[in-house]
Amino acid sequence: MFNAQGEPHVTTNHIADELEISPGNLYYHFRNKDDIIEQLFARYEERMDAALATPSERLPGLEDIWLQLHLIFECIWDYRFLYRDLVEILSRNRRIRLRFARILKRADDSAHAVMRGMGQAGVMRATADELAATATNILVIATFWLNYAAARGDKDEQIAIRRGIVQVMMLVAPFLRDAERVHLNTLTQAYLD
Amino acid sequence: MFNAQGEPHVTTNHIADELEISPGNLYYHFRNKDDIIEQLFARYEERMDAALATPSERLPGLEDIWLQLHLIFECIWDYRFLYRDLVEILSRNRRIRLRFARILKRADDSAHAVMRGMGQAGVMRATADELAATATNILVIATFWLNYAAARGDKDEQIAIRRGIVQVMMLVAPFLRDAERVHLNTLTQAYLD
Numbered sequence: 593m594f595n596a597q598g599e600p601h602v603t604t605n606h607i608a609d610e611l612e613i614s615p616g617n618l619y620y621h622f623r624n625k626d627d628i629i630e631q632l633f634a635r636y637e638e639r640m641d642a643a644l645a646t647p648s649e650r651l652p653g654l655e656d657i658w659l660q661l662h663l664i665f666e667c668i669w670d671y672r673f674l675y676r677d678l679v680e681i682l683s684r685n686r687r688i689r690l691r692f693a694r695i696l697k698r699a700d701d702s703a704h705a706v707m708r709g710m711g712q713a714g715v716m717r718a719t720a721d722e723l724a725a726t727a728t729n730i731l732v733i734a735t736f737w738l739n740y741a742a743a744r745g746d747k748d749e750q751i752a753i754r755r756g757i758v759q760v761m762m763l764v765a766p767f768l769r770d771a772e773r774v775h776l777n778t779l780t781q782a783y784l785d
Numbered sequence: 786m787f788n789a790q791g792e793p794h795v796t797t798n799h800i801a802d803e804l805e806i807s808p809g810n811l812y813y814h815f816r817n818k819d820d821i822i823e824q825l826f827a828r829y830e831e832r833m834d835a836a837l838a839t840p841s842e843r844l845p846g847l848e849d850i851w852l853q854l855h856l857i858f859e860c861i862w863d864y865r866f867l868y869r870d871l872v873e874i875l876s877r878n879r880r881i882r883l884r885f886a887r888i889l890k891r892a893d894d895s896a897h898a899v900m901r902g903m904g905q906a907g908v909m910r911a912t913a914d915e916l917a918a919t920a921t922n923i924l925v926i927a928t929f930w931l932n933y934a935a936a937r938g939d940k941d942e943q944i945a946i947r948r949g950i951v952q953v954m955m956l957v958a959p960f961l962r963d964a965e966r967v968h969l970n971t972l973t974q975a976y977l978d
Binding site: 729758771 | 791793870871872873875876879882886889913914918919921922924926927928929930932933935936937938951952955956958959960963970
């Protein structure tokens with residue numbers, strides 16, 4: 593309901609109606625709407641933490657990064673109500689605000705780790721400042737891409753997710769070795785067609 | 786009031802209270818809250834259109850782009866209520882949705898024009914696909930940077946705006962000629978200190 597109608601438009605009464613229970617019965621399980629959001633946030637958090645885990649046994653290739661971005665974008669899509677009204681939801685609830693900040697920190701660490709791995713594998717070259725700026729831009733694009741697609745009027749969510757992944761990959765592309773840049777270009781074309 | 790409290794929290798009754806007039810008197814001037822938002826949007830639109838105008842008499846240098854980004858970010862800051870609840874506001878009002886889509890299109894054209902100008906001046910080199918992807922990323926970063934800063938808990942708006950400009954410039958940096966890349970780096974350091 594939050595995803596379909598937007599979190600601000602869904603009241604606890606709507607939720608009770610949809611569940612065919614009384615508002616009193618709903619309040620027996622949840623203190624208020626923010627309590628429901630916190631429960632949903634816990635599930636989101638678990639899934640995002642899993643998506644952000646970096647495999648450490650070997651250096652990541654372009655396909656690994658692509659797959660990881662897919663998991664991240666699908667998680668954002670499934671909990672898009674959080675991202676649609678992000679500032680509003682965070683401004684209301686201090687606990688969710690701190691937990692979301694932790695996820696951003698973790699995503700930043702993960703982006704750094706993946707790019708450092710590519711540096712070690714010799715397929716990427718960037719200064720520390722370039723790495724930091726690119727990691728931040730990756731986070732902003734991933735966090736707000738679906739909002740941007742909605743503002744632009746994109747209808748198909750699968751195409752929107754694919755375009756988002758390509759936009760993130762294009763942030764990294766200029767720092768890749770020529771061979772990987774060509775490889776990325778082939779992957780991108782195949783993916784968007 | 787929209788900027789300070791968030792648009793969803795401000796009702797026409799609050800606005801009438803603040804103006805020390807009756808709700809009936811307010812309705813004499815504005816049909817409803819969305820009518821007020823449309824009037825504000827018209828002012829925002831005029832200012833953003835001016836900020837997006839590209840000077841055509843000469844090729845733009847890094848300082849010109851920096852100044853233009855400043856005008857754009859300050860306009861976004863002054864009308865931040867629009868951006869804070871962007872998807873919500875656009876989903877409610879078809880006219881504003883179409884007008885915002887036009888601004889995005891205009892911003893995309895402007896980003897393309899500036900980067901093409903830098904290509905003609907020989908200070909930037911990028912393929913058509915790289916230009917298009919970079920223009921889109923510039924739009925997403927500019928549109929949502931202040932939301933990202935809020936989600937991250939950044940307090941000082943002037944620092945947030947400066948960081949946003951630097952993040953946009955870092956999208957263009959990898960495509961610059963070495964001399965301009967060094968120049969940009971000097972500008973960035975001076976700007977953030």
